[in-house]
Amino acid sequence: MRILVCVKRVPASGGAPQLNADGLDVRHLAFTVSPHEECAIEEAVRLVAEHGGSVTVLTVGPVEADEQLRYAISMGADDGVLVDTGTGELDPQATAAVIVDAVGDLETAAGPFDLMFFGNESPDAGHYQVGVRVAVATGRPMVGGVKGIEVDPGLSRVRLRRDVPAGVEVYETPLPAAVAVKEGLNLPRYPSMRGRLRARKASATVVRAAVSAGGLRKVRLRLPEEKQSETVLLGHGAAAAPAVVDVLQELEVL
């Protein structure tokens, strides 16, 4: 089976975001793909290991996103496609349009993808749209928030599971299908050293794409008010116990 995993180059979280005149200050930031997408890559690699086939990873963004493709390849993906749209930020509509074009070309060249995986949402913009837009445009059924995937041995159907507040929802859809996955789907592997060297030697396909602006425009970024927190020392050793009890009562824990 052929699986496409779409990933996005995003700043790694960890430190508090710093802003400058251009937006996010990325000087000290590492870039990564989201945990959702790491799970998507892992799932794709496992499915192909079980059922045969290949995993193609696709990203839309600047040429630097090559780093994320190589990361996916070091995890076991077979090849990568970078749709170079420069450094400008794309809205979900534009991103989806670029992906749809690229998918069209890839499918024309090598046949249809049985599964298309997306991260449930991007950790930086969080629009929750790209996967759905691509699915609709390519005429595939789409399930989001997925934390369990089983492909039937005949490779004709897929069973998808997602958590909802009331319990678990299970869907079944014919292939080809599109799926937006969530962290927790699996435990993504760390890339092996051999995988990393494979990725270094792999050559990702780079295609340039014309971008037509979507309907969404980012006006500016603003940092939220910093939450002030204060540490109060309640005491040392056993002497602190009454004060701890007071606090717990105040919190209505006791």
Add this chain to the structure above:
Amino acid sequence: MTSTTLPERADVVVIGAGIVGNSLTYHLAERGWRSIVLLDKGPLPDPGGSTGHASNFIFPVDHSKEITALTLDSMRQYEKLGVLTTCGGIEIARTTEREEELRRRMSSATAWGIDAELISAARAVELVPFMSRDVIRSAFWTPSVAVVDPLQAGVLMREQAAAMTELTVSANTEVLDIQTAGGRVRKVITDRGDIEAGAVVIACGVWSPRIARMAGASIPLTPAVHQMIDVGPIPELAETGVEIAYPIVRDMDPFMYERQSGADLEIGSYAHRPILHDPDDIPSLAAAQLSPTQLPFTHDDFDPQMEDALELFGPILDREDVGVRHAINGLLSLTPDGGPLLGETPEVRGLWSAAAVWIKEGPGVGRALADWMTDGATEIDLHGADITRFYPHQRSRAHVRARTSEGFNKTYGIVHPREQWASSRQQRLSPFYSREQELGAEFFEVGGWERPQWYNSNADLVDEFGVADRPHEWDRRWWSPIVNAEHLAMRARGAMIDLTAFAQFEVFGPSVVDYLQRMIVGQADRPVGRLIYTPVLGPGGGFRSDLTVVRLDEHRYRIITGGADGARDRAWFTRHLPGDGSVGFVDLTSAVCTLGLWGPRARDVLAEVTEDDVGDAAFPFATARHLHIGTVPVLALRVSYVGELGWELHAPFEQGGAVWDAVAEAGRAHGIVPAGIGVYGTTGRIEKGYRLMGAELDGEYNPVEAGLAARRVKEADFIGKDAYVRARERPQAAAMCTLTVDDHHDSTGRLRYPQGGEPILTLDRTRITDRLGRPSYVTTAGAGPSVGAYLLMAYLPVEHAVEGTSLLVQYMGEYYPVTVARTDRTPLFDPDDSRMKG
């Protein structure tokens, strides 16, 4: 102990709670400092500097005596704190060049008294069974290699310091400014209050330059990346159940190391391109993804090292279920010469630097610095780490970046003791430079000066004097037989030598005699025109310097010192100037050029270029006179470091060319040749038994041991006098000796020449130490072409310091017979100095 209320004043403020700051705090408390404030911008116990992410292993063997001494002291301290785990360490040779280097390492291990062994590939794989034996040629095994926990060491040192003294530890406290008054540190301004203090220490690692700048001082280091990855989980390691069960491996040829860290193997590299940062550009604690000194990993830089690691550790790393779990670009501090930056800054009194220190040296540095701050002296000689060693241009950002970029890959490199830097060259050029270039000079650098080491124009002298080459490439590297040929030409006829790299100062004023008396061991109150060669001692009686002083008139002296020592000497002399302005100081280094003219024909040549009387009666030895060479006013000093009749000719810098041309022109008929520092600094010097600061002379030896004690001790007080007098009275522990190498043949019949730093052993190959525990090692090695022997200088315990005693020198894994030829300063060549004084 942790307090957010800062005191208004303290004896000392230590900025930075990494391994250095914590250790220094402990040792200052132990030395009786009454009130100490320890600040850090970050939280405790890991404030986010290099201490928090270091690899924490210690290989004790280093070629440097100073670094090894600091490391061994640190290991003892870590062990005492219970945070040291001995695991052993293996340094792998994949190439024959590295095997030779490991043999050289063995000499250093023996010299500094560290148990070590050269082992076979089979034995290496026995010790660490996950290595591919076929890439290993042989290895160097140090059983005492250890890992330490510097964060826990810090916690314990703070606790112990608090029990001894009034200690305020304030984490999350940012230093905003350091105020000075009259060139002294006065107050530290922080976001939690201000503290007045007479002493402030910057132990801020990669941030140190930025903090120093607040006070108007410079700490010449740069933050640089060292890449590390953690690979796992590896079942074979996990099942040991401990943090480290196997020896640490340094894979020396690809510049890497591998160490167990629980279930993972940690792999670090010094092979990637130099990646430098700016102290102002390090992310804040809030903005950092991991910590300010753990920056995002740049994969591309590390990829080639992965192949090397897979090659050596394939059996456990080359598995799909073993992954790269953690990878960082860790920041560490690099300096232009690779040494630490310790001591009081030359710019601001009371402001101390404790920067560019590795985990392996941290506690030792803390102790040494505490001694230095308390007594003005350290037990371990630290002249190579003294922050005052840099000249102004060497403190520039451009120089620091150039040299650290070049130096980074030397971390695990094979560095020849004479190796020259390629970057940031041609900084200081004497007025003779273009003439020297035309003569094919091979330039070596000292203090930024380009100095001819030898001249290729003298190549025919090699045949003329029948000088033999050295057959082994290592012995010959950064050397030429021309050096010995120039030496013989100088002894036969004469030579002119560019000595412009000398640092020259003048001190003057009504109190200058008293001032100079206090600074030097020799009698300064001599007649005008007299030269005084004298040791300069620290308060502990060890050497700070040795130099020449000339009394120019009643109230003015010239001080002339070596180019390697000028910056340190300048700081030392200016630091001790009286506060009332009664002594002036001026640095003339950049105003004066110096040409040395020595040899049996020197007087004839000089007489041809000057109308002044240069005969022995008019111009006796050890005096100075002003004369003219053509139109050029010259201060001539009748003195010699090569034991020949002759002069140092000091001229105005801009007229130097005329002096060179006049001497060269007149010298031609006499067969005078230009000669390089190979002659001046080594062959000519050691035939005469002259000592060199930093080689024979350092803070761990006194003038009695160096053979430089004068017959009488002058009346006037001077720095180090008490210790000097005591040294004269008590039985001597060691004496500086000159030895000859009796047979240069190695076991394959090839001639080998020790290069310096090697241990001197007894005939049964036992290491020699004196009763103070100081080892005997070669301080200088070089040819003595006129005495027909290869010479070694070394301190020997008095029981071995007997002329005719047979000993051994260990060089590159073999042992060569040597004989003690001199046990005092009496020269081997021309013992009664008749040539020089003729």
